[in-house]
Amino acid sequence: MDNNYTYNKDDYEDLSLRDAQMLMADILKDVHELCEKHGIKYFLDAGTLIGAVRHKGFIPWDDDVDIGMIREEYNKFLKIAKKELPKHLFLQTFETDEYYNVYPTPCKVRYNNTLFLEDGTEENHKMHNGIFIDVFPYDSLPKHNFTYKIQRTLSYNILKSFKRLRDMPEHLSFKNKITFSFYKLVVKMFPNKRRLRFFNYLVKWNDSKSKYMGYGVDTYWSEYVYKKSDYFDLTKLEFEGEYFYAPKNYDAILTRLYGDYMTMPKQEDRVWHAKEMKKLKGL
Template sequence: MNKDNCTYKREDYEDLSLRDAQMIMVDILEEVHKLCEKHELKYFLDAGTLIGAVRHKGFIPWDDDVDIGMLREDFNKFLEIAKKELPKHLFLQTFETDEYYDVYPVPCKIRYNDTMFLEEGAKENYEMHNGVYIDIFPYDSLPKHNFIYKIQRALSFNILKSYKRLRDIPEKLSFKNKITFSFYKLVVKMFPNKRRLKFFKFLVKWNDSKSEYMGYGVDTYWSEYVYKKSDYFDLAKLEFEGKFFYAPKNYHAILTQLYGDYMTMPKEEERVWHAKEIKKLKVKKVI
């Protein structure tokens, strides 16, 4: 990993507007799209990015991230390809490529070098790569039986929750919370980074590739969202910021399940975003 891109001196950076950051995200998305087209991998716009494409033909005006999804098989292939073929101005961030990465429910981000994106509510970590990014989420087919799915997701959720809670541990703890955090510490000790990743790969083997249903991967939090594969595939194309990207075929059913009346704009107080700082490296003047 290029340490120059993830060890920051604030005086070397200048503010970046939200709109400029959005255009950087589109550039990242284009490069991912090219790789997927080249290697016949399927991806799809997800969550708020999908709403943006449908409702605005681009970003939701206040949105400051891009989300896409891939079925596990394509996701795993993409990771191997991206290690070799991503352009040099981009960085593939996973728990394997960045030892300091600690955004535990997001297994993969593609970061833009020489930028900085710090999030609200997250403990600052200047050792990992903090560039402007897009999120890539794996999706898994479901196991044959619902009770197996519940066990699988309870195991993965509690491991992820333990890591996240220790990352965001408050300075002062009540006696009750000290006991809870002792449990989190025990879980993290039992599942250090490599063992955690290996255990998640084991849980993925419980899935049935022939299942008609899919959901966010076992290495994410969101087990409550389960979708019909037939609502996704074959994929359609939607306009996003003047370009066209892949999206679920029946995006209406998926967005309705996620958000209800997704075409109605939320109230201003509900329009939240992630960033507290967005910056780019200053261009050095040639004398």
């Protein structure tokens, strides 16, 4: 299924969670090889990092892969991946896919001729919906905490406006009509290209010499701040029979994110995002 194409469901077959995981692992391998070729530093992130530490592979019920890169490496990756990703993969950003609307995640690498629809999210068949891995930028922090708060308040409210309009309910109360009028104004002020330029401007507020970093200004998560020394120099961890880069002090990072991450959650909390996973027959 190529980008922006509708598809005939009769041509596709359902994937098990494990089959989908293996396709995600293949994407990760290809991204790893591209990064190795060009000296781009990346690291396993979030649930994927837990999976590597606790299971040496996927958390059994997990249905995505997350990696991170500091902003300089991320920008380099975007430039190179546009030209050098294998033909069966698609680099999805707000520049490469005009219909892309997963606003808190600025970059995905998708597997062509596959389908992944998320539960609880309005379907958008115009954008590329292939099985994917997420690529998150990380930014150094500004010199002053006050500057950081302003920076993240601006970026968060812009992203929130786009997401809320995407998921806007059909019937609004009077109060919500006022709120959504504000969202519409923000979205009108910041179409894709202008929004990306504004985020690039906010990135310039950062201090590259800071000892701390967090998720990029083009994501939601301002509450997670880490010591750079906990990440670099990177180590390697096993994940599905291969070795990938991971933060040096992954225990400190995962504890910051999840607390006691080595204890398995209760059965009822073991959920995944997908409501539909398919691939082209014969792929």
